[in-house]
Amino acid sequence: MAAGYAWFLVLASVFLCNLMKTLLPSISSFLTKMIQKDAEQEIEMRAEIQEMKKEQSSISMMDEFARYARLERKINKMTDKLKTQVKSRTAQQAKMKWVVNIIFYILQAALMISLIWKYYADPVTVVPNRWIAPVERLVAFPTGVAGGVGITSWLVVCNKVVSLGLLAVS
Amino acid sequence: MESAETAEEKTSSISVAQRRAEIRRRKLLMNSEDRMNRIVGYAKNESENNGASRRPTEPRFHLDLDRTEQWSSSSSSPRPSPFLPEASGYGSRSHSATPERRGSPLPGCNESPVASLEDDIGVLRQRPRGERVSDDLSGSPRRGFQTYLSFDDAMKLANNKPPQDEESDSEEFDTFRVFRLIGSILLAIFVRLFVCKYLSIFAPFLTLELAYMGLSKYFPKVEKKTKTTVLTAALLLSGIPAEVINRSMDTYRRMGDVFSDLCFYFFTFILSHEILLFVGSETP
Numbered sequence: 001m002a003a004g005y006a007w008f009l010v011l012a013s014v015f016l017c018n019l020m021k022t023l024l025p026s027i028s029s030f031l032t033k034m035i036q037k038d039a040e041q042e043i044e045m046r047a048e049i050q051e052m053k054k055e056q057s058s059i060s061m062m063d064e065f066a067r068y069a070r071l072e073r074k075i076n077k078m079t080d081k082l083k084t085q086v087k088s089r090t091a092q093q094a095k096m097k098w099v100v101n102i103i104f105y106i107l108q109a110a111l112m113i114s115l116i117w118k119y120y121a122d123p124v125t126v127v128p129n130r131w132i133a134p135v136e137r138l139v140a141f142p143t144g145v146a147g148g149v150g151i152t153s154w155l156v157v158c159n160k161v162v163s164l165g166l167l168a169v170s
Numbered sequence: 171m172e173s174a175e176t177a178e179e180k181t182s183s184i185s186v187a188q189r190r191a192e193i194r195r196r197k198l199l200m201n202s203e204d205r206m207n208r209i210v211g212y213a214k215n216e217s218e219n220n221g222a223s224r225r226p227t228e229p230r231f232h233l234d235l236d237r238t239e240q241w242s243s244s245s246s247s248p249r250p251s252p253f254l255p256e257a258s259g260y261g262s263r264s265h266s267a268t269p270e271r272r273g274s275p276l277p278g279c280n281e282s283p284v285a286s287l288e289d290d291i292g293v294l295r296q297r298p299r300g301e302r303v304s305d306d307l308s309g310s311p312r313r314g315f316q317t318y319l320s321f322d323d324a325m326k327l328a329n330n331k332p333p334q335d336e337e338s339d340s341e342e343f344d345t346f347r348v349f350r351l352i353g354s355i356l357l358a359i360f361v362r363l364f365v366c367k368y369l370s371i372f373a374p375f376l377t378l379e380l381a382y383m384g385l386s387k388y389f390p391k392v393e394k395k396t397k398t399t400v401l402t403a404a405l406l407l408s409g410i411p412a413e414v415i416n417r418s419m420d421t422y423r424r425m426g427d428v429f430s431d432l433c434f435y436f437f438t439f440i441l442s443h444e445i446l447l448f449v450g451s452e453t454p
Binding site: 125128149157 | 430
């Protein structure tokens with residue numbers, strides 16, 4: 001009645017989902033870097049601002065006020081431009097993170113629903129009934145098979161174990 | 171002679187009338203203060219308190235009364251009540267929001283001397299009430315401040331969520347917790363190998379949890395900070411004491427620990443069972 005390795009399939013699915021969840025920030029930042037191509041321009045702008053600031057610090061404001069003021073205006077203009085660029089990049093990053101999270105949760109929900117649908121009537125494993133007394137009905141839910149371990153209780157148990165295990169490892 | 175007598179009568183009647191007017195005005199001013207307190211609430215009470223903290227109001231009021239009474243009894247020439255400048259100075263400091271304080275003397279009315287005496291007694295009686303009001307004023311900002319503090323604490327708690335979440339995650343694996351999990355795993359293996367044929371697998375688990383309850387005092391206690399979430403902030407704001415929230419969170423945490431132990435126990439039991447079945451099927 002029970003598939004031989006159903007318990008392992010469920011465990012592997014839960015492990016994969018939890019692993020992907022921990023890797024979500026890295027995935028979203030990687031995708032953001034791939035999509036955004038003006039990161040080099042931002043680096044150049046930062047370097048240019050640094051250089052101008054260095055030059056400005058070498059100029060005496062009293063002696064060369066006009067040059068100082070011109071540099072100041074240039075720095076301010078470039079800083080504003082950089083700020084705008086950083087804002088748009090940050091917004092894009094946040095949007096990407098949101099999209100990746102949404103896609104992940106949809107996929108996870110689909111996987112869990114498919115597993116529950118598949119093993120709704122079949123237990124993932126069967127043990128002698130007296131071993132899991134007096135909560136055999138709860139453990140066997142929703143299969144109703146005596147001594148069986150239902151998909152819901154096994155999912156809950158695997159989820160808890162895998163999440164704590166990954167937390168300990170990370 | 172008659173003119174002198176009539177003049178005396180007139181001055182005495184004026185002084186009586188003025189005295190009555192003065193008392194009536196004082197009564198109205200006191201009522202206006204209560205009225206303003208009711209309308210404005212704590213803000214006015216705080217401002218009055220600030221004014222009160224700068225100088226003693228009640229003794230001054232008492233002096234004002236004495237002075238006005240002396241003045242009214244001496245039947246001096248009609249002049250603005252000495253209370254008026256006092257009132258204006260008084261009002262500028264604490265009763266600035268009460269226009270009646272700065273206001274003109276009340277119009278005289280026909281009252282009997284007995285009624286005026288009763289008014290005096292009433293005014294004198296009202297003074298302790300004013301003092302009580304000042305006590306309330308001093309108390310209510312404190313209460314309000316405490317409320318403000320609790321709201322402030324609640325907002326601080328809600329804002330400090332991310333770093334404390336990280337701390338709680340790292341604190342989750344303290345020594346005792348690791349000991350519990352390892353103990354559950356080992357017991358599950360032991361139960362699968364030797365015990366499960368004779369009784370239910372949950373009986374040894376319950377015994378283990380009872381043992382953990384006793385062993386917990388021998389392990390170093392890690393002060394786990396309450397997980398500050400929007401829920402705890404909302405509970406604080408709704409008036410539930412922080413102690414109750416802490417105890418509930420502590421109980422919830424303990425239940426979570428037991429549930430984690432159960433999950434590890436059951437998982438290890440099933441896994442070892444499957445491994446044994448696999449090994450048993452593999453062996454010829």
